[in-house]
Amino acid sequence: MSKPAQPSDNERLKEQSDYLHGTIAQDLGEQLTGGFQGDNFQLIRFHGMYEQDDRDIRAERLEQKLEPNKNVMLRCRLPGGIISPEQWLGIDRFAGEHTLYGSIRLTNRQTFQYHGVLKKDIKTMHQWLHKLGLDSIATAGDVNRNVLCTSNPVESALHREAYEWAKKISEALLPQTTAYADIWLDGEKVASTETTGKHAVPERADSGDAVEPVLGKHYLPRKFKTTVVIPPHNDVDLHANDLNFVAIGANGRLAGFNVLVGGGLSMEHGNHKTFPNTAQEFGFVPLDKVLACAAAVVSVQRDWGNRSDRKNAKTRYTLINKGLDNFIAEVEQRMGARFEPVRPYHFTSRGDRIGWVKGEEGLWHLTLFIENGRLLDYPGRPLKTGVRKIAEIHRGDFRLTANQNLIVANVAPKDKAKIEKIARAHGLISDSVTKQREHSMACVSLPTCPLAMAEAERFLPQFIDQVDALMAEHGLADDHIVLRVTGCPNGCGRAMLAEIGLVGKAIGRYNLYTGGNREGTRIPRLFKENITEAEILAILAQWIGAWAQNREEGEGFGDFAVRSGIVKPVINPAVDFWDEQP
Numbered sequence: 001m002s003k004p005a006q007p008s009d010n011e012r013l014k015e016q017s018d019y020l021h022g023t024i025a026q027d028l029g030e031q032l033t034g035g036f037q038g039d040n041f042q043l044i045r046f047h048g049m050y051e052q053d054d055r056d057i058r059a060e061r062l063e064q065k066l067e068p069n070k071n072v073m074l075r076c077r078l079p080g081g082i083i084s085p086e087q088w089l090g091i092d093r094f095a096g097e098h099t100l101y102g103s104i105r106l107t108n109r110q111t112f113q114y115h116g117v118l119k120k121d122i123k124t125m126h127q128w129l130h131k132l133g134l135d136s137i138a139t140a141g142d143v144n145r146n147v148l149c150t151s152n153p154v155e156s157a158l159h160r161e162a163y164e165w166a167k168k169i170s171e172a173l174l175p176q177t178t179a180y181a182d183i184w185l186d187g188e189k190v191a192s193t194e195t196t197g198k199h200a201v202p203e204r205a206d207s208g209d210a211v212e213p214v215l216g217k218h219y220l221p222r223k224f225k226t227t228v229v230i231p232p233h234n235d236v237d238l239h240a241n242d243l244n245f246v247a248i249g250a251n252g253r254l255a256g257f258n259v260l261v262g263g264g265l266s267m268e269h270g271n272h273k274t275f276p277n278t279a280q281e282f283g284f285v286p287l288d289k290v291l292a293c294a295a296a297v298v299s300v301q302r303d304w305g306n307r308s309d310r311k312n313a314k315t316r317y318t319l320i321n322k323g324l325d326n327f328i329a330e331v332e333q334r335m336g337a338r339f340e341p342v343r344p345y346h347f348t349s350r351g352d353r354i355g356w357v358k359g360e361e362g363l364w365h366l367t368l369f370i371e372n373g374r375l376l377d378y379p380g381r382p383l384k385t386g387v388r389k390i391a392e393i394h395r396g397d398f399r400l401t402a403n404q405n406l407i408v409a410n411v412a413p414k415d416k417a418k419i420e421k422i423a424r425a426h427g428l429i430s431d432s433v434t435k436q437r438e439h440s441m442a443c444v445s446l447p448t449c450p451l452a453m454a455e456a457e458r459f460l461p462q463f464i465d466q467v468d469a470l471m472a473e474h475g476l477a478d479d480h481i482v483l484r485v486t487g488c489p490n491g492c493g494r495a496m497l498a499e500i501g502l503v504g505k506a507i508g509r510y511n512l513y514t515g516g517n518r519e520g521t522r523i524p525r526l527f528k529e530n531i532t533e534a535e536i537l538a539i540l541a542q543w544i545g546a547w548a549q550n551r552e553e554g555e556g557f558g559d560f561a562v563r564s565g566i567v568k569p570v571i572n573p574a575v576d577f578w579d580e581q582p
């Protein structure tokens with residue numbers, strides 16, 4: 001008989017962490033190194049931080065016998081991505097005064113990241129955020145991460161309801177340990193959980209223990225991601241997420257949600273046991289069952305997920321390992337209700353509508369395209385200053401989108417011209433941005449990400465110049481292809497839901513995928529491995545030419561790639577993702 005598999009080292013680490021305290025507080029006082037020791041290196045992730053260093057200067061420092069320039073990246077918790085102008089001003093000031101890069105990075109998980117915070121400033125940062133009513137609990141690590149919500153600026157009543165659910169779900173699934181407050185806030189209560197904190201945990205969470213009723217002492221086997229989606233806009237890319245609540249409206253009000261479970265995009269080059277997958281439909285739940293359903297799905301994954309092999313631990317693998325029907329039946333048992341049949345829904349788009357739109361309540365909303373989500377003062381384009389100046393006079397709110405853009409929301413008609421003037425003067429509105437650029441995305445990658453294999457954020461802008469030229473050459477200047485670049489197969493840039501996806505293989509080399517669709521419901525297939533930018537552009541020139549000539553009315557490139565046989569479609573990724581092209 002084979003021996004039961006040993007739990008992975010991360011399981012030991014969580015068990016011994018005293019509910020995520022570790023020895024982080026003591027470690028903070030150790031200023032001889034800019035990094036964190038032993039288990040703390042991993043544990044700080046549960047508090048929303050990653051240890052990093054600037055990889056551009058790593059070799060040079062090594063030559064000088066210096067430690068890499070260690071620092072942390074911080075990710076804020078911002079369910080649904082809404083923030084007030086006052087909060088923005090505080091966030092902006094911290095980035096300017098206390099980070100190595102000075103930027104605010106809007107991410108495709110509707111939050112912002114600071115890059116380059118030195119150890120001496122970390123505690124100040126958490127206290128600063130706390131004063132603004134913000135925190136970074138559980139934005140990384142083996143927990144439910146920042147909950148996304150479609151940024152629908154037009155249907156305000158539906159959005160308001162959906163957004164409230166995103167917040168409630170976030171709070172119901174948050175770690176309940178006091179570690180964050182103990183370490184960073186000297187024990188003060190965490191502001192943002194005060195309203196809906198512990199009491200939001202559903203009674204039927206069936207948990208592990210008294211301190212962590214939903215998550216348990218060992219937290220989750222792996223990271224876990226949740227969205228609230230308002231069809232027909234799939235801007236949050238639900239299939240990249242473990243647990244998704246698809247809003248079903250009736251007469252402009254929310255009636256409940258279709259629940260889809262087990263999406264996710266990470267894989268490893270060449271490792272056929274790993275694959276991206278789309279989320280599976282579980283059924284419909286009315287509003288009074290939403291929190292119980294969320295806790296039940298999380299707790300089944302907590303108890304059934306693979307704790308020995310982290311590469312097989314995400315919910316999508318649990319569904320396969322234990323069987324979809326068994327998983328659904330267990331969730332129903334734990335939430336104390338049956339799923340109703342899925343209600344009709346469909347998606348038409350994933351991009352943000354850049355520019356002004358008028359909402360149903362007569363207020364205006366301006367979506368600003370922020371390339372790569374990187375807000376910084378560039379020569380001739382002081383973007384970060386521009387947003388600050390808008391925040392100084394804006395009376396509505398800001399919304400971060402899951403496409404790394406920023407919405408100046410709820411602008412009164414009389415303020416519209418003033419805000420537009422500031423945005424234009426600072427390069428935040430530019431008439432030369434093409435639809436192609438608006439529909440392109442990259443992950444952070446180099447120089448900060450320790451896992452990066454190739455450039456992504458720094459590669460994309462000039463690459464799009466060349467794709468733009470190809471599109472214009474074929475009369476497609478007003479059209480777009482959902483095109484994404486991700487620096488390694490972990491997939492943060494969501495290339496595994498793109499019509500054309502590039503996945504970093506080595507410096508200057510990428511794997512080229514195609515055949516995803518515009519709505520984001522099909523995983524693309526590998527077309528060619530380990531190729532250079534020039535090789536990619538030569539292939540794209542052919543593809544775009546053929547698409548322009550032979551497409552059907554309104555046909556997106558990914559659908560064309562499948563119909564015309566450029567790639568065989570991925571139908572069931574667990575079975576056919578790694579199939580060779582015929």
Ligand code: HEM
Binds near residue numbers: 050448
């Ligand atoms: C095993 C899988 C993964 C690992 C180990 C991983 C790790 C990381 C790391 C280290 C960073 C920090 C980069 C930096 O800011 O310097 C990062 C950023 C990020 N990751 Fe992941 N990641 C994984 C999968 C994913 C997936 C599948 C998604 C979403 C589909 C995602 C979403 C993000 C986002 C939104 C950022 C922030 C920056 C951005 O917008 O590009 N990650 N990830």
Ligand code: SF4
Binds near residue numbers: 456491
């Ligand atoms: S995809 Fe890879 S390179 Fe890009 S941010 Fe994620 S981990 Fe880093």
